Amino acid sequence: MNCLKVVSIVAFLILISCQHKKQESLSESKKTTIVKGENFDVFNSQFHSDSVFQISRVDFPIDGISVSGFDRHNxxxxxxxxxxxxxxxxxxxxxxxHSLVKSDTLIIERFWIPDSGxxxxxxxxxxxxxxxxVYYNDINL
Structure with missing residues (x-):
């Protein structure tokens, strides 16, 4: 076999090998982990209608307090x-x-009457x- 044919065959094999590795690398980079969490709307409905479910989904000890007149407790x-x-x-x-702030991992809702406590x-x-x-402030002065 002449030298030019050997070099051509080797170059061809290297090119095919590089293309295959490039395709593997691209397919690996496309494999992203998609974190699929619980649907908030379904959770919201069940949380506010099922007391047993609700207590199971309060992350005790929870931040925030209850204030009703002079009664104050965690x-x-x-x-x-x-x-x-x-x-x-x-x-x-x-x-x-009313204000509502939503992201994929956090929901913050507030109700208040201005200047009322x-x-x-x-x-x-x-x-x-x-x-x-994870947080519940209920203030009624």
């Missing part, structure tokens, strides 16, 4: 009060201000692909 499983008002995109309750804030966080209530 939240525990023993003093927990069932929350039956679901998180909403828009304010359904007249006379209350009334404020409710709750935060839900996606933890290990499940939603949990």
């Amino acid at each position: 939240w525990t499983k023993e003093n927990w009060k069932f929350i039956n008002v679901p998180v909403s995109e828009k304010n359904e309750i007249q006379n209350y201000e 009334f404020e409710v804030e709750r935060q839900f966080k996606l933890i290990k692909n499940k939603w949990f209530l």
Whole structure:
């Protein structure tokens, strides 16, 4: 075999090998891990209608406090009060201000009446692909 044919065959094999490795590299880079968490709307509905489910999805000890007049306490499983008002995109309750901040892993909702001493804030966080209530301030002075 002449030298030129050998060089051509070797170059061809190297080119094929490089192309194959490039394709493998591209397919590896396309393999991204998609974290698919629990659907918040489904969670929201069940959380606010099922007391057993709700207590299982409060990440005790939870941040935030309950203030009603002079009574002030941190939240525990023993003093927990069932929350039956679901998180909403828009304010359904007249006379209350409302804000909602949403991301893929955190929901923050606030209700308040300006200059009244009334404020409710709750935060839900996606933890290990499940939603949990991690913060609840219920202030009614």
